[in-house]
Amino acid sequence: MAALDEIQTIVILMMENRSFDHMLGHLSMEGLMPEVEGLKKRPDQEPGYGNFFDKEFYFPFLIEDEETLVFRDPPHDRRRVQMQLARSSSGRKFLMSGFVEAYVDYTQDRVEKFSPPMGYFNSNGAWMTSFLARQYCVCDHWFTPLPADTQPNRSMAFTGLTLIDETRSALIPYRDHVFDWLTNRDIRWRVYHDGPPFFLLFGRFGELVGGRFQPISELAHDIQTEAPDRAPQVIFIEPRYFDFFWSDQPPNCNHPPARVCNGELFLHRVYTALTSNPEKWARTLLIITYDEHGGFFDHVQPLRVKSPPPPSPPSLPPEKRARYTQGFETTGPRVPGLLISPWVQPGKAFKGNLDHTSMLQLLAEKFGSGPDDYSASVNDRRAQEIRSLSEALADSPAVRPIPTQPPRSCPPMPSMKRKPQSPNERAFQQAALELLDKEGPMQVGKKYPDLIGAPLTEP
Template sequence: MAFSTVLLTIGLGLGAAALPASSGMKNIKNVVVLVQENRSFDTLAGGFTYNSAIDGLVNNDYCNLANVSVPTSENICAADIANNIASDDPDHSITGGNMQVFGTYHPAADAKSSMGGFVTEQSYYYNLQQNMMEAAEVINYYKPDLVPVTEAMAENYVLFDRWFAAVPGPTNPNRAYLTSGTVHGHGSNDNAYNVSMLPQTSIFEQLTEHNITWMNYQNTTGKGSASFLPDALFYQWTAKSGMGDTNVLPISQFYEDAKNGNLPQFTWINPECCDYMSMHPKSPINMGENFMKSIYDAIRGSPQWKDTLFIITWDEHGGFADHVAPPTGVPAGDNIPYTEKALDGKNYTFHFDRLGIRVPAMLISPWVEKGVVQNKPSSGEGDFTHTSILKFVSELWDLPTLGPRVDWSPSFGNLITNKFRDDTPEKMPNAAGY
């Protein structure tokens, strides 16, 4: 039996005229989600010039002090000289994020976000006080021609420029929020994620209960891939139900299913991590771009394209700088806090009451308008975040929302139109090596 597919790519966008959520959403039968790794919005999209409304770095002078504790220290400013392969993997723990956002590891509850501590944290983390050029790597960004796939997707579809990670911390907590709306207190990449120990209800369990087909395809290319389970296998239910054996398949099966029109109603794609195609340092950016191209080209060439929404986003900022302060005062997914030891040796407890740093997100479909740069939701309430995907899915298939964070999250269903586009690119450009 062939399934229809919705292709959803999350990206930078400028508010276009929006239809009611219930109007265009009937055109989406399938959703495909790809979550890449560890890049902030400014890093990847800060240099885009195709639309002056994008809140990037082209028209902003964004700088960090070399040391936030020394007001007279050197001012390090963002430049479009980011490297294809990053020299270092920046700190992206919750306490490292505190320093990056607030200039301290222990911000007060009412602290104001300065977004000025990225270079300081990189300097502390890698002892780079005498090598500011290397420390400055966290604030630099890419010329558009070095990220041609991301730019082409944004320019042809919908790009969000106020989409924030769910957690101001690392990969797995953000992937848990993406797939269940909470982390059950696991704020680091701890062993619970490696042994399917998360007890909460995931989107995969919920879809099964409502007879909605799903698959988690995993790219296992790269020596580091085996160290991370695919996102569906974070959860006790997936492992105990046997769905991990039947519904977690290699990426090769995705390409075959797309070609034959056999993608399920909900497709979740894990990139490999963290050597080649995920964009997580030290993965080459051009290889990550071409992996994204391969997914797009497969969906665009599929018989299911006409029914598909493809969503692309990045799980978290990876320690790379962004100049937009994340929202605070948001509801947590549950009431379980998380405590970790900061680089200064002191404990910090986080209550999951603020969002992570801004990341790119794009919606890709023949049912979205071309070149939309979406800022805040048209309702003016909240900000788009990873759990907006869960909110959209709950509306699309009339499902209960997965907890308080999802309840709070704005949906983007009003960006799906009733006008089918016949001008969508058949293929994305290649990202050349450099």
């Protein structure tokens, strides 16, 4: 198709732990994009949104003071996601009514009138996300691939399958990584990171200290000055992660309780850098999505997509075998999905069913022989009607000035240094120590000075 022929650079930015209704449900509610399947105008009076718990109904509400409300990370492990989806007694549908129950089960907090997982942001709170959705293309049926948490879903995004069904305090096992797929086809790729990248958890330590990983501070300069025949064809953008628990710098990945305003500023920074060279921007596609819903309410039922554990014959080494036996029957809830490029119809909502493997299908169409050229596991998702992002692209570019949005301030945030609590925090800790051990503190410190302060693993 014309768009894929003309696009020279694909940029992928994956944020953390927010649902579609939580971040973008306001588009329909405020009348900004009425065709978007978001929240209705009076969400606090919509029966289908009600979460019944402990003899009370809880409804979506506007988050006005994020600091005092979202001070915990809502649950999103496999068991509690099933609780959130609330399968009906007949088993035929999901009521999407267990978010409050799962939150209380996880936190053991007393239930307040406004339960944190039911909160949502409006166009003022999610100002940059809302701007990009309205100016470009929003995908309102992008689902997280699995009803599970971070590591399994990021495995789906960057390897096409998962060997685990829960986030663990260890490096992520995998078989074939998107980096390998690109390298084997001589596709130039690069990672720009604000702090240690999540790719650290895949244990690719030699690459992490190599030239393909660059600080986010270099992005704008490279976009403005690098020759097209030397510039990366695929760029991965990494925010500063909340799970990097020993840093004083405020996280901007949007993982609760990190503030969304920092994430919005990070999106602004990335968009400003990519659009700073109009000639390159004319042939760029920026993809923004979230790894999973983070335990926040969404009213749309997941898709019926079966995901059995990948085959693990005895010939495979132990580190490449599946670590779970019970397959998945659905996707997870919806997450925000944005396509930002001159090669989309401005203000359009794409309605096709997507998940993170839709990005891999797109890469296979652009750099392979077609959407089926990525892997058998991605083909299996495609056979179950998970579509490629290429279907959302326009036949011709939009001819208009590049839309701009002034940045907004974000209040200072207190230090979030803490002891590791979640499995993913401990996984970051282990990966950092292994990287330092394998590559040496001098080489690692030049690229990731934050890692020099990595605390030793607790006994």
